[in-house]
Amino acid sequence: MSDDNGFASPDWAELLDREMRKRWSAVADRTEQMAGSALLAPGKMVRPLLLLHSAEATGGDGAKLLPAALAVEYLHVATLVHDDIIDDDQLRRGKPTVHARYGMADALVTGDFLILNVVTALSECTAVPPAAVFEAARVIASAGADVCRGQVREAEMAGDLTCPVADYQEMAALKTGALFRGACRAGAVLGGADDEHADAVTRYAEHLGVGFQIFDDLLPYLGDATGKPATSDVANLRPTHPVLLGYQAAGQRDRQRFAEALSGRLPAEDAHRLMRALLVTTGALERSRQRAAEEIAAARRSLDGLPGEAAVEQMVRIAEMAIDRSR
Numbered sequence: 001m002s003d004d005n006g007f008a009s010p011d012w013a014e015l016l017d018r019e020m021r022k023r024w025s026a027v028a029d030r031t032e033q034m035a036g037s038a039l040l041a042p043g044k045m046v047r048p049l050l051l052l053h054s055a056e057a058t059g060g061d062g063a064k065l066l067p068a069a070l071a072v073e074y075l076h077v078a079t080l081v082h083d084d085i086i087d088d089d090q091l092r093r094g095k096p097t098v099h100a101r102y103g104m105a106d107a108l109v110t111g112d113f114l115i116l117n118v119v120t121a122l123s124e125c126t127a128v129p130p131a132a133v134f135e136a137a138r139v140i141a142s143a144g145a146d147v148c149r150g151q152v153r154e155a156e157m158a159g160d161l162t163c164p165v166a167d168y169q170e171m172a173a174l175k176t177g178a179l180f181r182g183a184c185r186a187g188a189v190l191g192g193a194d195d196e197h198a199d200a201v202t203r204y205a206e207h208l209g210v211g212f213q214i215f216d217d218l219l220p221y222l223g224d225a226t227g228k229p230a231t232s233d234v235a236n237l238r239p240t241h242p243v244l245l246g247y248q249a250a251g252q253r254d255r256q257r258f259a260e261a262l263s264g265r266l267p268a269e270d271a272h273r274l275m276r277a278l279l280v281t282t283g284a285l286e287r288s289r290q291r292a293a294e295e296i297a298a299a300r301r302s303l304d305g306l307p308g309e310a311a312v313e314q315m316v317r318i319a320e321m322a323i324d325r326s327r
Contacts, residue, residue, distance in 0.1 A: 060191015
């Protein structure tokens with residue numbers, strides 16, 4: 001599952017960071033320590049920011065929704081903890097993953113613990129009508145369920161270079177896009193948005209999620225793997241967006257080389273070098289970059305006409321940074 005790099009929102013980001021540290025820096029027991037080690041690793045909390053900005057973009061008050069924003073981050077980090085176990089990645093955000101530091105069993109418990117804390121955090125939104133909190137909980141839970149569906153679909157695609165690109169994008173919409181969608185729609189619901197405005201930020205999130213994931217697929221080949229091994233995708237036989245595009249464009253000889261790179265028979269570093277060379281030769285990196293840019297442009301257009309101009313500007317900025325992590 002994708003991680004974040006390069007996003008910032010000066011006001012809410014500082015407040016979220018301060019609140020997260022207040023809750024998880026001085027903790028009582030080992031379970032909370034393990035959760036804190038995952039939550040306090042360097043990250044930009046894009047999904048909590050999207051929840052707050054979506055509330056304000058649709059006319060609501062984000063100041064009432066800080067616990068809900070933290071809830072979304074708890075769920076996101078829980079999925080990362082479990083994803084690192086599945087991929088056996090030893091680094092996340094440049095630091096040891098939870099299972100690398102504490103062991104597999106405790107990492108599984110940590111992910112479960114964070115998921116349960118989503119409910120606790122949402123229950124703190126006492127300044128919001130209970131019906132809105134209930135609906136936001138349903139939206140976030142549904143998004144979490146879609147992440148699980150996306151994870152299963154990704155596992156089914158492992159090693160399959162003939163997988164249609166459309167199927168891959170549907171998987172990305174579930175595995176990565178779902179939590180963007182859940183954060184944005186929950187923010188709109190908690191902020192009291194009407195259906196039209198809630199649908200607008202939902203469309204924004206769906207396009208953002210796919211664009212974000214496609215660009216994320218490029219990072220291992222652009223020299224930036226967001227703090228985890230650049231070889232992770234090839235080591236896990238993952239046919240990412242540029243790999244599928246490259247394979248489709250390749251001739252018979254290069255298709256055989258694609259298959260070799262994603263076979264699991266080569267050392268991971270060799271497989272990664274071969275895959276990168278093939279993606280450059282076929283032009284797949286640039287075509288994936290363009291596809292990501294198209295999704296981000298669609299995300300920006302989805303926000304047209306929303307009342308909260310300042311929040312909309314922040315959401316546009318986040319969308320633009322999704323395909324330019326150097327900012």
